[in-house]
Amino acid sequence: MAQPRDRSIATRVGVDVGGTFTDLVLERRDGDEARIVVHKVPSTPSDQSIGVVRGVTEICRIAGIAPDEITLLFHGTTVATNMVIERRGAEVGMITTRGFRDILHMARHKRPHNFSLQFDVPWQSAPLVKRRNRIAVTERLMPPDGRIETPLDEDEVRAAAELFAKRKLDAVVIAFLFSFLNNAHEQRAKEIVQEVMPDAYVCASSDVVNVIREYERFSTVAMNAYIGPRTASYLQQLEGRLREAGVHAPVRIMQSNGGISTVENSIRRPVGLLLSGPAGGVIGARTTGEACGRPNVITIDIGGTSADISVIRDGQLTIKNPRDTQVALLPVLVPMLDIDAIGAGGGSIAYVDAGGAFRVGPRSAGADPGPACYGQGGTEPTVTDAQVALGRLDPDQFLGGDLKIDAALARQSIKTHIADPLGLSVTDAALGILRIVNNNMALAINAASVAKGVDPRQFTLMAFGGAGPLHGVALGEIIAAKDVISPLHPGITAAIGLLETQLQYEYTRSVLTVLSRAGADEYAMLEDSFAQMIAEGAAQLESDGIATDKRHYQRVIECRYVGQGFELRARLPDGPVTAASLDAVIADFYEVHKQVYGHAFDDQLVEAITLRVIATGATVPLQLPAIPRGGRTDPAEARSFVRETVFDDGQVLPTPRYARGKLLADDIVRGPAIITQHNSTTIVPPGYTARVLSHGDITISR
Known part of the structure; x- marks a missing residue:
């Protein structure tokens, strides 16, 4: 037994x-x-x-x-x-308020590039819900209290559902005007559709994103249904x-x-x-930054297909402004970490375009067939092939020897597609590939930092992902970062971040209340709304088996100046809602506004738009053990072999390889050097020094 x-x-x-x-x-x-x-x-x-x-x-x-x-x-x-990116979602039907059938088409009448004649408008050319599948029904709610002006015509809803069933649609969304004030019509319409289409994926906007702004709310629930069946x-x-x-x-x-x-x-x-993949990397980077004594970090997660960039200030993650929460240029009104992604990674393909320009990415060789050096049928040169051709990735050491790569295939692909057409040597072509992709990434880092008021000179660049430490120092030089960190397990940082997260749910209510003029009635309304949301969060955490003492509820009021376009988050202090606590909210809003926009107007009225409760259930954080102390310089015990390697300035230098698993705390490795491990490779160029910290993370600086 x-x-x-x-x-x-x-x-x-x-x-x-x-x-x-x-x-x-x-x-x-x-x-x-x-x-x-x-x-x-x-x-x-x-x-x-x-x-x-x-x-x-x-x-x-x-x-x-x-x-x-x-x-x-x-x-x-x-x-x-x-x-969403590949437009491979469900066939969706939509039931909406009469007169608002085309809100997904009209959007905000804004073009991402106002003066481009060729720019594609994705919400019109590739809509989440085709026009023929958007059906308007009779009903009407009225602001400011959501009173019923025109009752819901249930027969029209049933007829629409029957038509969707006949068309064999996979999913249906219900999105009515002002449903964030009163969801009775949406919920009844949802019941009818579920009766007619029991196997369909059905969702109402009030269930998915119960907030103001009709186009963004409609787009978000349409997105939810578009990805719902296949995600489920x-x-x-x-x-x-x-x-x-x-x-x-x-x-x-x-x-x-x-x-x-x-x-x-x-x-x-x-x-x-929608940001499930890169979010783990940012959380893992924050934990690494704390362990390294670096609260201000610019993160770049370079994988095979993309590079994801974020900024951590004072150890705090940044949530995107609602105006910027988009996926494939479509608005999604859900909280997202402030992460920018570009098509640049180890698998990014280098090519000469029709005009003779030398380009890298965003197209990627992905996992299948992968870079040419993988020998799996890929023939186009990638960033990984350039690293191999320059001797920075050792064919017999890639992924600890688990994946055999062929340097000859890498050089041949670069010669055929880049070097010969441009009249370059293979080495110069490979260096060109890296310079282009590094500059592409540096521009994206500056857009995520300098353009938002962050001075990279005061920040550490943390480069992770399988390809991150190969590019870390070069990127740090371009953006003038204070120093560079290669985490203990660069290629696994996003997975490590998963074990650092907490259970988290968010609940919202739209209110439209001028806080600067609030009185007893408004205090009571706000208190009651928050109490209802906290009760919802408590019920969810209870069903998850989270003990009462492990639960935490953060109350947020999303505010704007009266008449302003978008709101910002401000925290409500613990305790009852009073004049003093709302004054603290207004003061916090001014501070956040100053941080985001560079100014604040303390004499203007502040309006609450959305109430939000963030309910979290604490989990046990990952424990990374400290490693033994070494204090050695260029330790011979960790050195495996020496190979010639080409660096960014074109120098070909005999470069020792160090096994990262044999490096100890306080060890120093002077460049040129390459530090190898199973999930990544870290480059220490000439003139730079790498220092191993207590948990095995490495800082690199001049």
Whole structure:
């Protein structure tokens, strides 16, 4: 008879899926002791769950445990984002208020590029809901209290649902004017559609994003339905595959706001997953910054397909302004970490365009066929091929030798597609590829920092992702960062971030109240609204099994000047809503406005637009153990071999390789050097020095 397992031992796994690789980290905690295992497997773009389950079973084998010993599994995924970018979502029907059928087409009458004659307007050329599938029905609610002006015509709703059923639509959204003030019509219409179409994915705007702004609200719920059926199918399939593999642990999904949520909640509101992939990396970077004593960090997560950039100030993550929360140029009114992404990564393809210009990206070789050096059928040169051709990636050491690469294939692809057409040597062509992609990334970093009032000279650049430390110092030079950090496990940082997150849910109410003139009635209304949202959050956390003392509720009032276009977040202090607490909200709004826009008008009236409660359930953070102290310089014990390597200035230098796993705290490695590990490679150019910190993170500076 099998012995019962010791349930006091907790095993948590974080899985982050990228365009090229799926990254995994396993934490095995026994009392105060914790053991960390990391792993990396190729992604499976056709069905991400295949790569996830393969990686989970492999990391369990490496850790010497059975899959059923996993107690909690965290997952960051790009399923939802890819669907929007590639326009592979569901066929959606929409039921809306009569007279507002075309709100998704008209949008805000704004063009992203006003003077471009060729620019495509995606909400018109590739709408989430085709016009023929948008049906208006009779109903009308009126502001400011949501009173019913015209009752809902239920027969019209039923007829619309029957037509959608006949067209075999996958999903239906209900979005009525002013439903954020009164959701009775939306909820009744939803019931009717579910009766007629029991197998369809049905959602109402008041369930998904219960806030003001009709176009943005309609667009958000349309996005939720567009990605809903396939996201639900993926998550359910993932759970099924994990169970078949012996993993019976609860699964938690990374959200765009930096929190985690249950599979059930993610199926209901998949629109919250649109930044699921890169969010984990920013959280992991914040933890690394804290461990390194660097509260001000610019992060760049360079994977195989994209580079994701964010700024951490004073150890705090930044939430995007609602005006900027977009995916593929479509507004999505859900909280998102302030992350900018560009098409630049190890798999980015270099080419000479029709006009003879030398370009890199955004098109990527991805995981299949991958860079030419992988020998899997890819023939176009990529950034990874350039690194191989310059001797910076060793063919016999790539992914610890798990993935064999061919330097000859890399050089041939660069010669054929870049060097020969431009009359360059292979070396100069490869250096050109890196200069172009580095400058593309540096411009994006400046847009995310300098353009928003951040001085990179006062910040540390943290470069992670599988390709991050290959580019870190070069990018740090271009943007004039204070120094550069290569985290302990650069290629797994996003997966590590998953184990640093908390359960998090957000609840909203629209109010439209001038705080500067609020009185007793407004105080009572605000207090009651917050109490209702906190009760919703408490019920959700209770169902998640979070103990009362592990729950936290943050109250936020999103404010603007009366007549201003968009609002900013201001915190409401703990305790009852009073004149003093609202004065604190107004003062916080002024401070945030000054930080975002460079000025604030203290004599202007401030209006509350949206109330928000952020309900969190604390989880046990990841424990990274300290490593033994060495204090050595260029330690021979960690040196493996020496190879000639080409650096950015064209110098070809004999360059020692150091095994990162053999470096100890306070060790110093002087450039030129290359530090190798299974999930990434760190370059220390001539004139730079790398120093190993207490947990194994490395700082690089002149």
